[in-house]
Amino acid sequence: MIRKARAVWRGTGRDGDGDISTDSGVLDETPYSYKTRFENEKGTNPEELIAAAHSACFTMALAFQLQTAGYTPSELSTQAAVSLEPDGAGFKITRSALTLVADVPGLDQATFDKLAEAAEKTCPVSRVLNAEITLEKTLK
Structure with missing residues (x-):
């Protein structure tokens, strides 16, 4: 593909x-x-597009992890915050901070933590980023 x-x-x-x-x-x-x-002019930028790609990729990866484990989420909502910082004469994406809120009936916290962490590690966008990736997760 x-x-x-x-x-x-x-x-x-x-x-x-x-x-x-x-x-x-x-x-x-x-x-x-x-x-x-x-600045804040209307339009997009590369970091915003990476944040969109990372949040979408991770959320879909988690949906597959949950499906394989026998769970159907009511809703998975993920925000990715991508940090762009000065690096020598240029800039570098240093971090993508994922914040997940999940509503998954019947899912216990330990299983949720395990599946979410596995999704973060196997998401193709996580795997291509050369940056620190953090995951804050909340199970409703």
Whole structure:
């Protein structure tokens, strides 16, 4: 399986702008720029997209872990907070902090902890990130 996205940039790093599109069409010339990345202008940025990918990947991985163990979640909600920090002359993604709230009928805390930790370790996005990954989890 291969998934594709395309980024186009016009101008300098600080004053230019660009757009991002995906083959699925979910992102279609979605704007990004210095201001969407380092300030609060409307648009997206690479770290936000990584956070979205990580939260979605982990949550789906956990759904599969739960299914294999015989549990059906009512809801799994995960937020990923990706940290971008200065690193020498550039920047580096240093951390992705996952925060999970799960409603899974009949699931005990010990099993929940084990399955959530396994999902974090086996999620393909977790495996590709060269950053610290933390997981805070709450079972309702």
